[in-house]
Amino acid sequence: MTSTVHTLQDQFRHLRMVETANELPELLRNAERSSWTYQEFLQELLMYELKRREEKNVEKRLKWAKFPYLKTLDEFHVEEQKSLSTRQLNQLRELNWLEQQYNLILLGPPGAGKTHIGIGLGIEAIQKGYKVAFSTMGELVHLLKTEEYIRKSQMQLKRIKESDLVIIDDLMYMAMDQREANLFFHLINHLYERSSIILTSNKGPEQWGELMGDQGITTAILDRLLHRVEVIQLNDNDSYRIKHRTTIFGKESVQN
Incomplete structure (x- = not known):
């Protein structure tokens, strides 16, 4: 040169x-x-x-x-989901709901593809310029409980609160005590009408009160989450994860 x-x-x-x-x-x-x-x-x-x-x-x-892995919506076999059509999935990936600050609740048994859809929509949002944060419910509760004295937790929660889209995976996979439920409420209250939220859970909202142990807090959380929301119940046929797993034997069937 x-x-x-x-x-x-x-x-x-x-x-x-x-x-x-x-x-x-x-x-x-x-x-x-x-x-x-x-x-x-x-x-x-x-x-x-x-x-x-x-x-x-x-x-x-x-x-x-901080996605646990990268899975796009193009990799999701929507034809195997009777409860979600290709048209509906394409409508979700247009992200008009995100611009209008709608929330999404993805319900279904383990392996139904809830997390895949959540991450896929998160990637779509990132490609269109939005800030996205992903956390499991277990990780989130830990961050909330340690925010006061662990700087890393403070930084992680700051990242979540500044995001346009927050994805919370495995909501209500385990019971919460009153302090945890109260901390979670304050986070949801902060995000309310600031960010969109995607929640995945194998339990419907009607069961959340039992797991939070406080009907008042549960009602307050649901009031904010369900104000503008689309609830998608994925079918409980054979596990999506099992169908599309990576196997030792490839596509061969295992016979005795």
Whole structure:
């Protein structure tokens, strides 16, 4: 590379256009091969910088979300769910409900695909510029109980409270004491009309009172969650997770 190219790269880096600086030699070669005009070259250069910046922003938002794994909606076999049509899933992935701060409650037995749908919608939201946070209910309760004296918990809860979409997985998988229920209520109250929430649970809202042990707190939580909500009951046929598991034997059937 010539000293002029090195100088240009340094200038781009000074302007914080790091991606363009790194790619500049290749962009110049493409311009020469394709006989780009000055305007075409400038357009390609700026498009490259914008594309790389957005890719890095998506990577940052994915890291921020703290998903346990990445599963997209394209990987979800919606045809196996009688309770959710392809049209409905496509409507959900348009994210109009997120713009209107609706909540989603995904109900169904273990392995029905609730978490997959939640993560898939979270990834869709991230790709459209939203901040998303994922937490299991167990992790969330731990954060709430230790917020006062553990800085890491404070930072994690700050991340959750600043998100546009909060996904809480395995809600009500275990009973909560009154203090835990009260802490959870205050979080839901903070998120109310600030963020959308996706909840997954194998128990319906009518059972939550028994697990929280305080009907008053349960009513207050439900009042906020159900104000604007779509409840989706996934079917209880053969486990989605079992059907689409990774196996030792591939697609061969196991016979005695």
